[in-house]
Amino acid sequence: MILRLAIASLAARALTVAMTVLAIALSVALFLGVEKVRTGAKASFADTISGTDLIVGARSGSVQLLLYSVFRIGNATNNVTWESYNDIAARADVEWIVPISLGDSHRQFRVMGTTQGFFEHYKYRQGRALEVADGATMTDLFDTVIGADVASTLGYSVDDPIVVSHGLASFTEHEDHPFRVSGILAKTGTPVDRTVIVSLEAIEAIHVDWQSGAQRPGQATPADVIRTMDLKPKAVTAALVGVASPLQTFALQRAINEYPEEPLLAILPGVALQELWGIVGIAETALLAVSAMVVVTALIGMMATIFSSLNERRREMAIFRAMGASPVTILSLLVLEAMLMAAVGAVLGLALLYLGLSLARPLVDSAFGLWLPIDAPSMHEVWVTLVVVLAGVIVSLVPALRAYRMSLADGMMVKT
């Protein structure tokens, strides 16, 4: 009966109660939403590259190698010679190897020379392969496949010409050897979206007339002459390696790291990604702290609402007292009300979260390549909900104690 009266009392103040509950619901939805995005971002980040067992490059730091080979951030300090590359490729425990050659750019996007193997072996988000959304992969020497962001930012479509710049942020263009867009990749949410992919030979081809980073003066070599030349590269920037058996990964890693002819570095992508996330992850903690503050604010809002209702409810408390309710009953009535508001708010917040997720998921996926999983509420979310209810109870004790003192002093007589 007391519960029913508490609900009836809340219903009588429907508007303010609804506002309070809504504030709690929104704050809980925000908090859990940030949690979802955070774990989603972390998972998406870890899913940037999968299926690759080792990344091989010149000896530097593992995060640095990961940054330039996968995220196209920063530059390689050194290259891997073609001989070393072939040595590794020839090993029995290497099932496949894909070379990567970086260094040129197109507008703000990096150009990457590689082989057809890249489209076969580069996997993201737990083994998803790259898909060509429009056109096909390179067939001609001067063909290029561009990522989804490159196409959308620069407004390119299949068969458009592209001129590659020498180096990064450079004014020297490889004008004499324009490329043709042969294909556009589907959005992946990985750095591939921001990459212009050409064949390894094409990288050599556009540098035929170049020496020590500068164009040789004189007539440029015509394209049909270049086509007849031997375009075997002298070096590559890095290589993605797949091993025949996962058990051989560590042995191969050690063998490459101890390769006598050249200082090389082989890294496990997963480990390096973890290491990198450790640096990036500080921001997510800050975000979480901010949304926790929003929940606290909503609860303090509820406390203020209860406080302001106390005076107009003096008569109600006097009636309860006259009927034999003790001040403790008054206190527990108010705490019960707060608990109901917090509980309804928290559950509503959870519902809002799922509604928001189901609406936003396709948009977030296509816009940011962030895949937000929709699962049943995890233990963690149930805990958050419970903690919000508990915090609501604790916060409501402040006005409830005031009501206790008021009803003790007023007794059943209220002068109105």
Add this chain to the structure above:
Amino acid sequence: MPDRVLHLRGVHFQWPGRAAFTLAVPNFSVASGETVLLLGESGSGKSTLLSLICGTMLADDGKVFVAGTDLATLSGGGRDRFRAEQIGVIFQQFNLLPFGTVADNILLPLRFAPKRRLRAGDARATAVDLCAALGLPQDLFTTRAHTLSVGQQQRVAVARALIGQPPLIVADEPTSALDANSQAAFLDVLIAQTRANNAALLMVSHDPRLSARFDRVVHMEDIAQIERAAA
């Protein structure tokens, strides 16, 4: 003293706070089943006296017996329970929880008084009977209290005071919010139902015209002295 439902002896009460004044009640009692009208102007200490009787305030000195129990021997929570069991309270107005139904309001004191609940038997049936006896239409039973007229609200308050047959009904100016015609009708049912339920009635008022219906009329100044501290 089973024949006296209420007995105050040598009671002194000093208000805490700035407006310090003392209320003294040397000797005042109400017999079982008696209807008493306590007349007094505002500021004569009526409300304080009622609070002492109901146990929401405690006398500094002297004894307050309700149904033979010295209130000072009970704890705070004990006095609250005791009040729920033994006393039916009717206010001037705003007696009811506006958001509760009429039934909720009538049954509310039973929530805090298990013995009184037992005495009420089938509480809902008893409440329906009381409503009928008080001239309340039965279809009001499940309506929310705030939709009722003041006269209906006061009758619901009487039903709530009487349910479970507490031996003492305390009414604080229950007619002052009613017009003259309703006052007479209300007093008639109040006294008739109090008698029908074998309860005693202590009603406080400033209106001497109501005197004729009561067994006994007492003036506040005859039973209590107020001493204001000359500041």
